Amino acid sequence: MSNALFQVNDLRVDYGTKTALEHINMTIHKNEVTALIGPSGCGKTTFLRTLNRMNDLIQGCEVTGDIMYRNEPIYHSKMDVINLRKQVGMVFQKPNPFPMSIYDNVCYGNRCQGVKDKRELDRIVVESLKKAALYEEVKDRLKDSALSLSGGQQQRLCIARALAINPEVLLMDEPTSALDPVSTAKIEELIVELKKEYTIVIVTHNMQQAARISDKTAFFLNGDLVEHDLTEKIFSSPKHKKTEDYITGRFG
């Protein structure tokens, strides 16, 4: 399809002698939310990290096969990895604000890229906080430490920081697993809102969350991609018995 953003072809990932993923083929389309589900250790996080080459940072991790992003092979030696990570941002499981002000956190990446103009930075901070549905809660205390925010606010701040550098894709690794139900609901609402503008790939252990917010779901098991389909199909009439067993809670 023309709006394919990632095309994953026969991907394999090894950590030393341990094969974490094998024979993975998947297409991810623009403005879709894709949920990656499966039991612990099945390779979800490993897969997520291949999409912006975060695995490069792990010693002994070897990736074969290829992933096309906007028709460019991201594992090609000529790939500009810094630029790739600007376009494919990441939000982690535990909120990880830097020990600095809310304002400085949001525009950290922009400053690293050389943006110095105060008005431009102000604009980026306000816009990113609004997109992350946090602005109203922090607009009067932008100079306060980010560490003074609640866990849920900190996670939305991390989303704002990722959005500030204007990515096309957001990778999220269990972004709500450390949060209470109210903060989780806010992040879920936010994800549904963000998909109008961004493409989102999210790892989740929460089946209801996958069902609520994703368009497509990919079920991994022991390093295999068992099934990847429309979320409503995966949850109502999966093709594979193993998928059904997992989503109905028979294992995992």
Ligand SMILES: Nc1ncnc2c1ncn2[C@@H]1O[C@H](COP(=O)(O)OP(=O)(O)OP(=O)(O)O)[C@@H](O)[C@H]1O
């Ligand atoms: N840095 C590493 N070094 C060696 N093995 C690793 C490393 N990271 C992951 N693995 C192994 O690769 C496999 C896949 O791990 P991965 O973290 O991708 O699974 P996951 O599905 O995200 O698990 P969880 O749901 O528990 O986070 C596991 O067997 C894991 O032990």
